[in-house]
Amino acid sequence: MNRVLKPVSVIIGLLVAWQALVMVLDIPAFIIPEPVAVIIRMYDDAGLLWHHTLVTLTEMLLGLGFGVLLGVLMALMLVYFASLRPWLLPLLLTTQAIPVFALAPVLMLWFGYGMASKVIMTMLIIFFPVATCCYDGLRHTRQDWLDLAHTMGGGSWAVLRLIRWHAALPALASGLRMAVVVAPIGAVVGEWVGSSAGLGYLMLQANARLWVDLMFAALTVLAFCSVGLYYLTDLLLRKLIPWQSTDLS
Amino acid sequence: MFDIHLHGVGLAYGDHWVFKQLDLTLKGGQWTCLLGGSGVGKTTLLRMVAGLTGNGRVRTAGRILGGDDQPLHGRIAWMAQQDSLLPWATVLDNITIGERLRTISIFRRTRVNQQALVRARAILERVGLADKADSLPQHLSGGQRQRVALARTLFEDRPVVLMDEPFGALDAITRLNLQDLACELLQDKTVLLITHDPLEALRLGHEVYHLRGQPALLTDAIVPSGTTPRALNDGRLMALQGVLLDRLRCEEAAA
Numbered sequence A: 001m002n003r004v005l006k007p008v009s010v011i012i013g014l015l016v017a018w019q020a021l022v023m024v025l026d027i028p029a030f031i032i033p034e035p036v037a038v039i040i041r042m043y044d045d046a047g048l049l050w051h052h053t054l055v056t057l058t059e060m061l062l063g064l065g066f067g068v069l070l071g072v073l074m075a076l077m078l079v080y081f082a083s084l085r086p087w088l089l090p091l092l093l094t095t096q097a098i099p100v101f102a103l104a105p106v107l108m109l110w111f112g113y114g115m116a117s118k119v120i121m122t123m124l125i126i127f128f129p130v131a132t133c134c135y136d137g138l139r140h141t142r143q144d145w146l147d148l149a150h151t152m153g154g155g156s157w158a159v160l161r162l163i164r165w166h167a168a169l170p171a172l173a174s175g176l177r178m179a180v181v182v183a184p185i186g187a188v189v190g191e192w193v194g195s196s197a198g199l200g201y202l203m204l205q206a207n208a209r210l211w212v213d214l215m216f217a218a219l220t221v222l223a224f225c226s227v228g229l230y231y232l233t234d235l236l237l238r239k240l241i242p243w244q245s246t247d248l249s
Numbered sequence B: 001m002f003d004i005h006l007h008g009v010g011l012a013y014g015d016h017w018v019f020k021q022l023d024l025t026l027k028g029g030q031w032t033c034l035l036g037g038s039g040v041g042k043t044t045l046l047r048m049v050a051g052l053t054g055n056g057r058v059r060t061a062g063r064i065l066g067g068d069d070q071p072l073h074g075r076i077a078w079m080a081q082q083d084s085l086l087p088w089a090t091v092l093d094n095i096t097i098g099e100r101l102r103t104i105s106i107f108r109r110t111r112v113n114q115q116a117l118v119r120a121r122a123i124l125e126r127v128g129l130a131d132k133a134d135s136l137p138q139h140l141s142g143g144q145r146q147r148v149a150l151a152r153t154l155f156e157d158r159p160v161v162l163m164d165e166p167f168g169a170l171d172a173i174t175r176l177n178l179q180d181l182a183c184e185l186l187q188d189k190t191v192l193l194i195t196h197d198p199l200e201a202l203r204l205g206h207e208v209y210h211l212r213g214q215p216a217l218l219t220d221a222i223v224p225s226g227t228t229p230r231a232l233n234d235g236r237l238m239a240l241q242g243v244l245l246d247r248l249r250c251e252e253a254a255a
């Protein structure tokens, strides 16, 4: 109950502070609209917002899925093909050395203005934290577990599947939590650079027409999606890895 | 039950020989206890017998063979100071982990067969944890966890059991109880037990060796009389313990 109550009260607190700020400082509506106005806009344009939210959510989730898959594969390759490591590590770092913003126009050029470029963008952002965390987790399997498995006669696939993979899960989980937080960045930046749908696109359009309340409405929805996704992931990970809370202490 | 022979065994990290030219015979079906101070090389020797020192910058010498002249690979069960239980697996899954490690493959998701499960439950009963089969290790006490580790060792059903201070982390009473239990359950195995507790070695060992020096050498075997686990009210045993404790302390002071 506490886990639900706290975030909700934080959100309500923020809304109240926002409303107070606007009223006390008498800020004009085209700079910061009142929360009430934003809520009304959200209600009136619910259909429009829903349409664009679906697009952005799909991009985020697809990017997350592929990014996690790729990150885990990368980690496995780093662990199991030691000879590839000197080649793979620089590659991994290079994907992070280039800022995504710089990459966005190129991705648009290659993959078009549709969803594909945003999914790939999200994937590129997510890939790194997932790969490094998973690699770390796989690498640091407790030696006594490996010794035990060795004397029991387990092959390397069996040891990966039954021991190393489970042992790496808590580390992978922290990578996933990080990934979920940065996933919206990839999707929205992609939409800003060039798109015809999505919350980022909607914000750009609203901004150009000075529909500030719609812009804030889109922003709010985006924030809700991100926070919701984080808490959902967190919940799921806690369910899947119930032992980690005590084991990592 | 076959003996195990160590011929001229040595191991070095870089240029530092932990032990060199060591000869030792582990009598089949008996407990051999290896006593020694901290850092003398007990764990290293045990790992070498278990075939766990194959990699890294270690140099090894000598041969370790069963009395039938076959290497020991696949005939050893290993029990360390930490219980090494997998925190995500239930007690029953922990006990049968060896079976699963040997049978799982990429294409088949093999479950532990019914026979093995029945056997695992029977063993769990013998270590007194029948009601904990479905618990996670984190919900067990230190003594219970070590019982599970013992059960896992028994489940492997290997003729040779190597133990590295298996009861080192337990309180005195729990330790005595577990010693009795292990002694009873591992009766027909060839056991090499490593410990820095003279009392443990003297209670459980048919032969007790003392590993000392650098590079480490074995002293002559002490052969306590009587059946194991030996009683605590045996005067000669206590006297022997005193002698060994003094020796260990002298070593510690010299080092």
Ligand SMILES: Nc1ncnc2c1ncn2[C@@H]1O[C@H](COP(=O)(O)OP(=O)(O)OP(=O)(O)O)[C@@H](O)[C@H]1O
Residues within 6 Å of the ligand: B013, B018, B036, B037, B038, B039, B040, B041, B042, B043, B044, B045, B196
């Ligand atoms: N991986 C390693 N690299 C280099 N030296 C090592 C390594 N492992 C152990 N040693 C050295 O070998 C010696 C023996 O270590 P070992 O762990 O066998 O001692 P031990 O008798 O088991 O001690 P304890 O009773 O404290 O467990 C020690 O001096 C230690 O510093």
Ligand SMILES: [Mg+2]
Residues within 6 Å of the ligand: B042, B043, B044, B164
């Ligand atoms: Mg040791």
